[in-house]
Amino acid sequence: MTATGTRFEPGTFTPAPGAGRYGRMLLTHARIETSLTLRHGEQILLTLLIPLALLVGLSLLDFLPTGELGSLSRVDWVTPRILALAVLSSAFTGQAIALGFDRRYGVLKRLSATALPRWLLVAGRLVAALVVVLLQVVVLGIVAALLRWSPSGAGIGAAIVLLVLGTLAFGALGVLLGGALRAEAVLALANIVWFVLLLAGGILMAPSSLPGVLGDLVALLPSGALAEGLRAALVDGMFAWDALATLAVWAVAAGAIATRTTKLT
Amino acid sequence: MSAAVEITGLVKRFGAVTAVDGLDLKMPRAGLLALLGPNGAGKTTTVEICEGFLRPDTGTVRVLGLDPARDGAALRPRIGVMPQGGGAYPGVRAEEMLRLVAACAATPLDPAWLLDVLGLASARRTPFKRLSGGQQQRLSLACALVGRPELVFLDEPTAGMDPQARRLVWDLLAALRADGVSVLLTTHLMEEAETLADEVVIVDGGRVIAQGSPSALTAEHAEDAQLRFKARPGLNTDLLSAALPEGYLVRESSPGAYRVAGLVNPQVVSTVTAWCAQQGVLAEELHVGKRDLEEVFLELTGRELRT
Ligand SMILES: Nc1ncnc2c1ncn2[C@@H]1O[C@H](COP(=O)(O)OP(=O)(O)O)[C@@H](O)[C@H]1O
Ligand SMILES: [Mg+2]
Numbered sequence: 001m002t003a004t005g006t007r008f009e010p011g012t013f014t015p016a017p018g019a020g021r022y023g024r025m026l027l028t029h030a031r032i033e034t035s036l037t038l039r040h041g042e043q044i045l046l047t048l049l050i051p052l053a054l055l056v057g058l059s060l061l062d063f064l065p066t067g068e069l070g071s072l073s074r075v076d077w078v079t080p081r082i083l084a085l086a087v088l089s090s091a092f093t094g095q096a097i098a099l100g101f102d103r104r105y106g107v108l109k110r111l112s113a114t115a116l117p118r119w120l121l122v123a124g125r126l127v128a129a130l131v132v133v134l135l136q137v138v139v140l141g142i143v144a145a146l147l148r149w150s151p152s153g154a155g156i157g158a159a160i161v162l163l164v165l166g167t168l169a170f171g172a173l174g175v176l177l178g179g180a181l182r183a184e185a186v187l188a189l190a191n192i193v194w195f196v197l198l199l200a201g202g203i204l205m206a207p208s209s210l211p212g213v214l215g216d217l218v219a220l221l222p223s224g225a226l227a228e229g230l231r232a233a234l235v236d237g238m239f240a241w242d243a244l245a246t247l248a249v250w251a252v253a254a255g256a257i258a259t260r261t262t263k264l265t
Numbered sequence: 266m267s268a269a270v271e272i273t274g275l276v277k278r279f280g281a282v283t284a285v286d287g288l289d290l291k292m293p294r295a296g297l298l299a300l301l302g303p304n305g306a307g308k309t310t311t312v313e314i315c316e317g318f319l320r321p322d323t324g325t326v327r328v329l330g331l332d333p334a335r336d337g338a339a340l341r342p343r344i345g346v347m348p349q350g351g352g353a354y355p356g357v358r359a360e361e362m363l364r365l366v367a368a369c370a371a372t373p374l375d376p377a378w379l380l381d382v383l384g385l386a387s388a389r390r391t392p393f394k395r396l397s398g399g400q401q402q403r404l405s406l407a408c409a410l411v412g413r414p415e416l417v418f419l420d421e422p423t424a425g426m427d428p429q430a431r432r433l434v435w436d437l438l439a440a441l442r443a444d445g446v447s448v449l450l451t452t453h454l455m456e457e458a459e460t461l462a463d464e465v466v467i468v469d470g471g472r473v474i475a476q477g478s479p480s481a482l483t484a485e486h487a488e489d490a491q492l493r494f495k496a497r498p499g500l501n502t503d504l505l506s507a508a509l510p511e512g513y514l515v516r517e518s519s520p521g522a523y524r525v526a527g528l529v530n531p532q533v534v535s536t537v538t539a540w541c542a543q544q545g546v547l548a549e550e551l552h553v554g555k556r557d558l559e560e561v562f563l564e565l566t567g568r569e570l571r572t
Contacts, residue, residue, distance in 0.1 A: 010444065013440060016413040018370065019341075029368075032354070036354055102355070
């Protein structure tokens with residue numbers, strides 16, 4: 001080729017291979033994953049606007065099965081459940097849909113052809129999921145505070161542990177779904193599951209308000225466990241070990257299956 | 266030093282389909298090898314096995330002396346990969362994507378410079394899914410090169426590019442080769458293989474059917490098939506053969522493309538043109554000389570490369 005000498009200095013591409021530093025890879029990867037979520041209109045609707053609307057609506061209007069309230073203010077009853085919804089929305093539904101389309105566009109294959117190790121590919125997504133949950137909790141917490149939310153101070157630590165574990169459990173389930181099916185199927189299924197868990201999975205209705213064994217079963221769902229655990233922490237200041245154990249089992253089981261079933265493309 | 270790529274007896278099946286069927290290949294360091302073959306020949310499967318994405322059913326594969334299926338973690342920092350059809354987050358900006366891949370390497374090239382060189386400077390902030398096919402390909406190529414690899418695998422690197430972008434990429438590949446990078450690319454473009462490659466490996470049906478430098482491949486059996494011309498399809502080749510001296514054979518290799526097998530001399534050329542004139546047809550693109558890879562392929566398989 002004749003033009004070569006003029007376009008590229010000799011030595012421009014002289015090999016200098018080697019892996020980058022893990023810290024930098026993780027930071028760059030997690031930052032991109034986070035900003036892709038925050039830039040995506042539908043993701044914002046799902047992860048922030050809908051939970052916000054429900055938080056405000058249910059706190060101000062009289063929709064609730066008020067029999068449950070007792071001496072509680074509506075916002076104190078609603079906020080822990082909306083935090084559970086926020087985790088379900090971003091770590092599960094948002095994550096699954098994004099992964100479904102990422103696979104379609106070949107990004108997993110692209111990244112696994114670099115020096116980025118597999119564990120880091122997962123870690124980057126996890127860090128991003130935790131950052132998004134943190135942002136959701138801050139925004140929802142501020143709005144709830146404006147609505148005179150008064151959480152139990154004793155339960156804050158427990159709530160943080162539950163939110164992290166809930167993010168891991170729902171994140172693993174999201175990867176399980178998003179890594180297995182075609183993008184369109186993931187989109188449909190992730191939204192259906194979101195809706196079903198919201199209405200019947202222990203988020204809007206407490207498991208205890210459901211008849212018979214149904215309540216016990218719903219408490220074993222990750223949504224029921226997270227909502228009940230957060231209620232126990234933020235309303236009663238209690239550490240709900242059963243909810244924690246339930247979430248841990250979901251996280252480990254879904255993670256173990258997902259590492260086997262997730263397809264790159 | 267071990268070869269860049271060494272493949273022996275590679276077989277890969279997908280259910281009933283045998284994608285790679287006993288392929289052998291040896292690629293020395295610091296050369297450019299083109300895997301040339303029609304769609305479905307098994308090029309992508311072979312390359313993906315070299316990259317560690319697929320595992321061979323039988324056979325051994327060594328890339329830079331390593332087994333890609335087992336030593337992937339040690340191999341990946343040393344190679345650059347351009348998958349067929351590219352790959353990026355749908356919503357990621359071109360520059361973000363390249364910076365992410367650059368962050369995975371110890372001493373990467375400057376991403377901004379690379380985008381500029383590849384004509385992507387104006388698309389830096391464009392989301393991947395809004396880039397044109399050719400732009401996506403160029404970004405993907407940038408991702409393969411940014412880590413300064415010693416070996417790159419490029420699967421149909423110029424697919425979907427306009428001729429100008431293709432020239433640019435050819436220049437870039439020549440520069441890579443000149444700087445001592447080993448390049449294995451797949452293509453179904455004859456011209457690409459002929460222009461760039463030190464070594465061409467022609468594959469069909471998952472097997473190597475010929476290999477050598479472009480000039481060696483086209484010079485083999487050089488005494489055959491030296492006169493070609495084009496005319497309207499459906500000429501009576503038996504009549505033309507009869508008009509020529511004993512031992513010459515005329516064949517319509519594809520509709521409207523004719524070949525005269527046998528030693529060419531001025532007598533033969535004038536007989537062919539005179540016969541065509543007699544039939545009232547114009548013989549176009551009358552060509553005497555070496556075969557090109559297109560014909561080598563046709564001769565070996567009886568089929569056109571581009572179908
Ligand atoms: N994942 C797969 N599942 C089933 N068949 C496949 C798969 N990948 C490739 N094939 C088949 O293997 C053959 C070779 O394909 P490929 O390696 O992509 O060829 P090329 O890259 O030369 O076009 C084709 O017949 C193709 O349909
Ligand atoms: Mg291919």
